[in-house]
Amino acid sequence: MSPPANLRADARRNRARVLEAAEAVFAAKGTGASTEEVAKAAGVGVGTVFRHFPTKQSLLEAVFLEHLRAVGDQGRALSESRPPGEAFYDFFTLVVNQASTKNALADALESTGVDPMATASDSAHQLGVLFEQMLRDGQRAGAVRDDIGVAEIKTLLIGLARAAESPVADPEAGSGALSVVLDGLRPHATARAEGERPKR
Amino acid sequence: MSPPANLRADARRNRARVLEAAEAVFAAKGTGASTEEVAKAAGVGVGTVFRHFPTKQSLLEAVFLEHLRAVGDQGRALSESRPPGEAFYDFFTLVVNQASTKNALADALESTGVDPMATASDSAHQLGVLFEQMLRDGQRAGAVRDDIGVAEIKTLLIGLARAAESPVADPEAGSGALSVVLDGLRPHATARAEGERPKR
């Protein structure tokens, strides 16, 4: 999408370098890292970075999209190679384990007043659809409880991903937390049926 | 702790105002909000803000501590007034619903290279202890599964809180996600017992 065609060889090379460097730098130092740092890491001048991504925001977006695309690919692969229940749970796990960076990016975008999901509509939407499908399949196969939808799944994913990236949380606890959630997603855990559900 | 005694009346008043304003402003506009905005909201000059909190960081810390204190108080109240299981689940719910701001603060602190929990050691530790106690009581009462500890609880809390604050997540989905987690915490959900636990 963004990568405009007909670029000169060096331009294309530099664009790729910048993207890669940006991903690394943002992952390491947070999205607050300066454009100059990215430029240095990519071995180019700031001018070049801004030519390819006229705004810091657009750079963040590009990195974000890249992530979404990669995650989507992995999901599709999973759903083709495994039975529905497993595919769903594995994908869920995988997304959690990878998503920390993505969340930071989404935050950064959002704080500049852009809706990251709107910006990323194509990939994000595709990802949503993919999730919906895997969820439905999992539910039809009786591996996932029926009373939840994609929205809840997304919320849980975001939450776990954020928790994982949080310096406050014990990294050891991540897998325990994940398994609590996975258990909560299984159908027989319908304990919450009658009235005693916490008020909220 | 921070509030040094022997302050002149106006000083004490202003300090309180600033703290209150800071809480509001940071909650509304994020921790990136400028000190000047806080000052304006408090109806004082920047100088005053900086006199009381010599650093933006220290202001963030103060607000953070305030939150921890408040949450702790509520938890203690709950654990005195209700049976262990309910107290635990209600406290959990309550913390999730309140914690969004706190997480943003923790992030902000952490990004300036401070360990928020170390900074807040006293209150944070107390809160940890409180949680541990409520969890143990809940487990002893058979209301919470045995194979998890405070670390996992904390991780889940952070996650849900962050998910709640995320603009990407559907706000409607928050309670659904919460109930998934609560179900996952209940003892009979021990489906994960044998080998099939997701690889991590």
Add this chain to the structure above:
DNA sequence: AACGATACGGACTGATGACTCCGTTTGTCT
């Protein structure tokens, strides 16, 4: 090889925001 077009680097600009400084005000004590 030589020439136009495309892309590059990085000094420069403008804006923003944390923090300082000091002349003025306000509280407190006698």
Add this chain to the structure above:
DNA sequence: AGACAAACGGAGTCATCAGTCCGTATCGTT
């Protein structure tokens, strides 16, 4: 009331960072 210390306000300083500009280097084409 008078006087002194304790606070106050907010203009000013300094650093940082996004984004521009243009002389220079590189690409691709004939």
